[in-house]
Structure formats: structure tokens, C-alpha cells
Amino acid sequence: MGTFLANLILAGVRMASPLIFLSLAELYSQRAGLVNIGIEGIAAIGSLTGFLVSLITGSPLLGVLAGAAAGILVNMIFAYATVTLCAEQIVYGMAINIFAPALAAFIYRVYFGSGSELVQAGLMGTFKNMLGIKSNHFLVNLFLDQTPMVYLAFILVIVTAVYFTRTKSGLNYKAVGEYPKAAATLGINVIGIKYLSCVICGALAGIGGAYLTTCYSRTYVDGNIAGRGFIALAAVIFGRWNPGGVLIACLFFGFCDALQIRLQLINNTLPYQFFQMIPYVATIVVLAIIGAKKAGPKSSGQPYRKEER
Amino acid sequence: MAVDKAADQILRMEHITKQFGSVYANRNITFDVRAGEVHTLLGENGAGKSTLMNVLFGLYQPTAGDIYVRGQKVKIESPAQAVKLGIGMVHQHFMLVEAMTVFENIILGDTRSAGIFIDRNARRKEILELSQKYGLDVDLDLPVTELAVGAQQRVEILKALYRGCDVLVLDEPTAALTDVEVEGLFEIMNKLRSEGKSIIFISHKMREVLRVSDRITILRAGETVVTVDIGELTGEDLATMMIGRQLVRSQYTKAESKEEIVAVLDHVSYHKNSKHNGLNDVSVNIRRGEIVGIAGVDGNGQSQLAMLLTGNIAPDEGSMELKNSKVAVFDPNAFIQENVAHIPEDRNKSGLVGNMSVADNLVLKITKDKRFSDGNGFHLKKKAIRSYALEMKEKYDIRCSSVDQEARNLSGGNQQKVILARELEAAPDLLIAVHPTRGLDIGATRFIHDTVIAQRDIGAGVLLISADFDEILEVSDRILVMFEGKIMGEYSGKNPPIDEISLAMAGK
Numbered sequence: 001m002g003t004f005l006a007n008l009i010l011a012g013v014r015m016a017s018p019l020i021f022l023s024l025a026e027l028y029s030q031r032a033g034l035v036n037i038g039i040e041g042i043a044a045i046g047s048l049t050g051f052l053v054s055l056i057t058g059s060p061l062l063g064v065l066a067g068a069a070a071g072i073l074v075n076m077i078f079a080y081a082t083v084t085l086c087a088e089q090i091v092y093g094m095a096i097n098i099f100a101p102a103l104a105a106f107i108y109r110v111y112f113g114s115g116s117e118l119v120q121a122g123l124m125g126t127f128k129n130m131l132g133i134k135s136n137h138f139l140v141n142l143f144l145d146q147t148p149m150v151y152l153a154f155i156l157v158i159v160t161a162v163y164f165t166r167t168k169s170g171l172n173y174k175a176v177g178e179y180p181k182a183a184a185t186l187g188i189n190v191i192g193i194k195y196l197s198c199v200i201c202g203a204l205a206g207i208g209g210a211y212l213t214t215c216y217s218r219t220y221v222d223g224n225i226a227g228r229g230f231i232a233l234a235a236v237i238f239g240r241w242n243p244g245g246v247l248i249a250c251l252f253f254g255f256c257d258a259l260q261i262r263l264q265l266i267n268n269t270l271p272y273q274f275f276q277m278i279p280y281v282a283t284i285v286v287l288a289i290i291g292a293k294k295a296g297p298k299s300s301g302q303p304y305r306k307e308e309r
Numbered sequence: 310m311a312v313d314k315a316a317d318q319i320l321r322m323e324h325i326t327k328q329f330g331s332v333y334a335n336r337n338i339t340f341d342v343r344a345g346e347v348h349t350l351l352g353e354n355g356a357g358k359s360t361l362m363n364v365l366f367g368l369y370q371p372t373a374g375d376i377y378v379r380g381q382k383v384k385i386e387s388p389a390q391a392v393k394l395g396i397g398m399v400h401q402h403f404m405l406v407e408a409m410t411v412f413e414n415i416i417l418g419d420t421r422s423a424g425i426f427i428d429r430n431a432r433r434k435e436i437l438e439l440s441q442k443y444g445l446d447v448d449l450d451l452p453v454t455e456l457a458v459g460a461q462q463r464v465e466i467l468k469a470l471y472r473g474c475d476v477l478v479l480d481e482p483t484a485a486l487t488d489v490e491v492e493g494l495f496e497i498m499n500k501l502r503s504e505g506k507s508i509i510f511i512s513h514k515m516r517e518v519l520r521v522s523d524r525i526t527i528l529r530a531g532e533t534v535v536t537v538d539i540g541e542l543t544g545e546d547l548a549t550m551m552i553g554r555q556l557v558r559s560q561y562t563k564a565e566s567k568e569e570i571v572a573v574l575d576h577v578s579y580h581k582n583s584k585h586n587g588l589n590d591v592s593v594n595i596r597r598g599e600i601v602g603i604a605g606v607d608g609n610g611q612s613q614l615a616m617l618l619t620g621n622i623a624p625d626e627g628s629m630e631l632k633n634s635k636v637a638v639f640d641p642n643a644f645i646q647e648n649v650a651h652i653p654e655d656r657n658k659s660g661l662v663g664n665m666s667v668a669d670n671l672v673l674k675i676t677k678d679k680r681f682s683d684g685n686g687f688h689l690k691k692k693a694i695r696s697y698a699l700e701m702k703e704k705y706d707i708r709c710s711s712v713d714q715e716a717r718n719l720s721g722g723n724q725q726k727v728i729l730a731r732e733l734e735a736a737p738d739l740l741i742a743v744h745p746t747r748g749l750d751i752g753a754t755r756f757i758h759d760t761v762i763a764q765r766d767i768g769a770g771v772l773l774i775s776a777d778f779d780e781i782l783e784v785s786d787r788i789l790v791m792f793e794g795k796i797m798g799e800y801s802g803k804n805p806p807i808d809e810i811s812l813a814m815a816g817k
Contacts, residue, residue: 167425168416168422168426168427171409171413171416172417172418174409175417178406178408179405182406183417184368184387185366185368185388185400186392186404186468187388187392187393187418187420189389297408298407
């Protein structure tokens, strides 16, 4: 196999992993009827928290856990506003997108002061390094030269698929996003599941953000989420609100991302910005093709009021 | 019926009051249910039947009052709790998740079985046993969207039984059913009763109520009027108690119009080969000053006929004349300009804009009128619209808390009155009324018939489409029967040959 292609696939899987976390975050949210466009912002907070904790404790794993916790905290603002106060979901998602990255940047400045040189934290090790394997075969690299987070992402896809199709709880969860009033009459705790969805969404989005600073790049930079939170929104639609579909979408976008980096390195005649556009252009094209037939949860985006007549 | 009243009383609601803001939906209602009886809650639209049941089912919290189940005082704070107490409810608007199958809908929210995963085989067996026991026949693997209304209702009843209910609330269960489906439902109800289940049956159709009930509680304007055993009653008694005034069943005088023809359909076809959604070689003319009734079982092309006559669809073959000139363009707005009024079959989907106020709905068709706007609709005169709306509210007896209230929050009868006011205020030349009284109580139905007759008498040509044969007989001057997109025959509205018409409705 050509080195270019092999590297492309390896990088594609690595790039897809954070997208998987973010897309699953959005999937869990929408399945409970909450369209959360604030994934980008939650991921930013998760990313910074992950970086700081990893730097201070020296443990990227603790960094990831802290990222999840921070994500949950931020998303509770969204939860309270949209579930309890029945506020407009898009508005609060947008508010989080504006507020959370700014908060992340602010904390970073307060902690390190402005103008200091780039601080670097350790990265999570791969299984290949942990096991001390020296081989550089493509398959070894593909399946073993990955951080535990990559495996976690793929396992979560399977767990989610099983949860939504095979478990009682998953069925109830989906009913909340489809027809909350019907769910309530069957004794399902609609408000509870909506809050639960926000906890899961916040945690996964936080982990997705933390992945970028604990497994991908050694440092935190403002804007490092780079629209992945929005691509996740597209991936959920592309994946028709199914975990399997979402995985395929994430791999597709991941490869587009990997491809643009590779092309930037090879080519020096075209301005690099053109290549940077690839994942985003792909998103728009895919949405234009797929987005027409909406098949998402029926009550997505609508508030649930208990005593509405 | 049982004699020992206290002992077999399974449910008792005492002095229930429910307020929404300053409005009393229920006021001091007392009501009880015995084991193995069908107890009907009868009342006009907005009498508080559904509210009372939502209180019972834990969807609303009562402002005051107590509920006793099997003699124990209980506080029902959620549907889950109601289910635990053995109360099941089939809502008027079905609570089915469309994206799921029948099986999934039934097991949703199940807490009876242990384990995380769905044990499909075990659950299926339980459900099939229930469905056989009570004659509730449904295909478990179909998506609910593929079921007819009657079958969806069976799923709802199965859902309640699966949760082990002893008291089953059926909220207006016959409203959306065909006659055959209603018979099926009554059979199921009898079976449930003979198995010792209690049923609370909510309805305002007297004929049905007299047929299936053991006892009847009549509600009026949020209060209990009386609870009576069925043996003592006639339909007239019930009607009197229900609306609180004596109904004089006047026979409308039938007109025999010799006036000019306002609309003609000449050998019109639309999707000819579709038996249930097409028209096949239909010729009709409508004169001023007459009501032409279209009788027939729902879904034999009536909807298409109405859409054609209001410019919503264009015919594949044949032609139409409106006020002596041939229609060239089939476009709703062109028809409105020709003063054609339309009472659509579904008032929520195409009759009203639910999220807009009553006042705005009233002027929807006439926003360009100089009375209501400057510059051809450019700037709306809000004050003029409001005072016009208040005037209409009086004239058409629209009961709403304010003309600024959203139209979707009105009861069905009052929504229909808003549509009447909008459509009839300009004295239309042609009125197409489709199921104008569907789902309405006696008082509102009566009002609508009176209004339509009044339009006829000032010279409108009226086409009335209704699946309610009694309604057709009551107001039509001429009766046409439709079957599979064809006109089967024409009959006089004076002393109509009922047997002959019934045969024609069955396609013979």
C-alpha cells in the first residue's frame, strides 16, 4: 500500500475520533428532542479544561475526565434554559457558542498571562507504545498505534446503537424525542430524560474537545475546535440520526480533514486556504444532497410544556 | 347493574375543581365509577370532560378536590402513578409514536419486566394473549403510521390493558371512526365490561351513549348536572340536560330553487382510476338559493370534489363554469375573488392558522380591503381589525377569552364559528361546506346549520359534503350520492327515498 494512502487512512481515523464524540453528543441530545448547536462551545471548554488538568496532573486521562465534567457543567445552562424554562433551543445553543469559547480563552489568559510562549502538555500514549511493539506495518499502526480514546469512540458507537435498538431504556429515550406527551402518558419521565440527555451530551462534547488537547495536539489554542462542533451537526443529519450512519459520516469528514492536510504538504502552488476548505465544502455538499429529506425525531426543537392545553 | 353502591365503587372523584388562570374548567365535580360498568361522561364541547379526565390521569393537578381509588385517598401526580393505580386512558388525539412499530408502542415505558434489554419473544407472547382475550386484533410489526384509525385505537386500548388497567378512560373514541369501526369498538367495550373492567366513556353523541352506557354523568359548563341510570332516560331528556335548554327539532323548509345556476361541473374527471381519491365523469350544477347535499361514505372522492370547486386542484378532463363563464385557471385566489367560500374539511390543517389570533384569522381573506389596510395590504389597521373581530365575535357567538387569543386554543365549535364568520360575512355566491359540523356538539351544529340555511335564503348556492347522513337529510334541498368518484344518483331533499339512497351509497 502506498505510504500516502496509508498515512491518509491513519490520519483519517484519528481525525474522525473527535468528530465521533461530538456527533454522538449531538445525537443523544436530538434523540431527546433537543437541538443543541452549542457543541462547538462546549467542546472549547472541554478542550481547555482537558489541557489544564493534563498539564497540572501530568495525566491526559484525568484531563479527559475533567473535560467531560466541564462539558456537563456548561451544558447545564442549556438544559435549564431549554428544558425547565422552555426557551428557544437555537438561541441558547448560539449563546453557548459565543460564551464558552470566550470563557476558555479568558481562563487561559488568566492562568498563563498574555504573550507567554506556548505551553505544552503530554499526549496520551498509544497501545503500540504501551506494549512496546516496534513493527511499522500498516495494520499494526491502524489497529494498535491509537490512543485509548479512539477505541472508546468506536465502542461508544456500538454501545449507542445497541442502546437505541435493543434496550427498554433506549426505546423510552427515543419516545421522548418523538412524542414527549405520549411518553409522559406512559409514565416515562420526560423532563428527567431531557436532563439526562444534556448530561450525556455535555460529557461527550467535553471529551471530544479534550481529545484535541490530550491526544492530538500538545497545546491549547483559541479556536482549536475549528468548526468541528458544526460538522458534528451535519454528521448527525448525514447519518440519519443513527449511530452507524453517524460513524460513516464522521469517517467521511475525518478523511476529508486528513486529505486537506496531506494536500497542503504536497502542494505549494495553491494557497493553503483552498485545501483547508475541503471538509467544510464537503459538509455543505453532503447536506445539500442528504438534508432535503428530513427524518429526525419528530419533536426536535420544540419545548415540552407539562400542562399545555 | 350492581346494587351495593359503596362496595363495588372502584373510583371516586370528589369536589374536583380545576382552574386555568381565572377560567374554571371544572368546578366542584363529583363522580364515581363502579366495577364492571360503562359510565359515560356526556357534555357539550368545553364542558370540562377532558379536563376532568386529565386530572384523573395525573396530567393536570386539580386546584381542589380529592380522588379515591378502591376506597383509598390518592394523589395522582403523574400518568405513571395513574397507571400504577390501574387507570388507563385512550386520548382523543392518539398518543402513538409514529416512528415506532405497534410492538414498540405497546411496550414503551414498561416497568413490569426486569432486565435492561427488550425480551421480544416474552413480551410478544403477553401482548398476543391479551389481544386474543379481548379480540383486539392488530399486526404487531407494522409501523403505526400504516394502520387505519380504528386499528390505532385498538393499539391504544392494548397499551392500557398491557399496563394492567382496571379503569379505562376512552376520550371521544368514536369521533374519528367509521360506522363499522364504531361497532367493533362497542364489541370490545362489551368484552371488557364482561371481564370486570370499568370504562369511562366520553362522548356527545346521544345515540351511542344510550346504547353502551350503564350510567351517565352529565357535565355542563364545568359542573356536574346529574348522574343517572340509563333505564330512566330518553334522548330528549339527555339533550335537555346537556345543553340546558329545550331543543326544538324544527324541520327546515326545503327550497326548490328556480334561480340562476351559479356553478356547473361538466363531465369532470380527476385521477379517474383512483376509487377513493378521484372523480370519474362528474356532472353537477348548483343553483342560487339551494343546498346540494353530497351523501356518501367518506373517501369516495368528496374531498377532491371540494378541492376542485374551490380551485385547489384542476380537472384532468371536463370543464367548469362559474357564474356563467368558463373557468380557465384553477387557483384558490381566483375562486376567492369570484366570491366562492370554503369551509374546509379539516379546520386545524386548512381552515385556520392555529398560532395566529382569532382576529387575524377573521381577516385573512380580506387584508387588502380598504377597511382593514392602507395601500393594498401594505399597512394593517389594527384597530379596525380588532373592532371588526369584536363585532364578529358577537354576531357569530364565538366564545373566546379575547379576540387576541390564539385560534388553536379554541374549542372545535368555536374554531368552526371563526371560519364561518370569515367565509360567510361577504355573502358568498357559492359556498362549499365540507363536514361543517364534524366533532361538534348539538348546540354548535344547530348554529352552523341555521347559518348555512340563512346563506341559502339570501341567494348563495351551497354544496354540502358530509359523511353524516342525518345532516344531509336535514338540510339538503337536493341530494347527490357519491360512490368511488362517481355520482350514483340524484334525489329530492323533500321526502327523500332513504332506502334508495342507502343502496346508492353502497354502490348499488
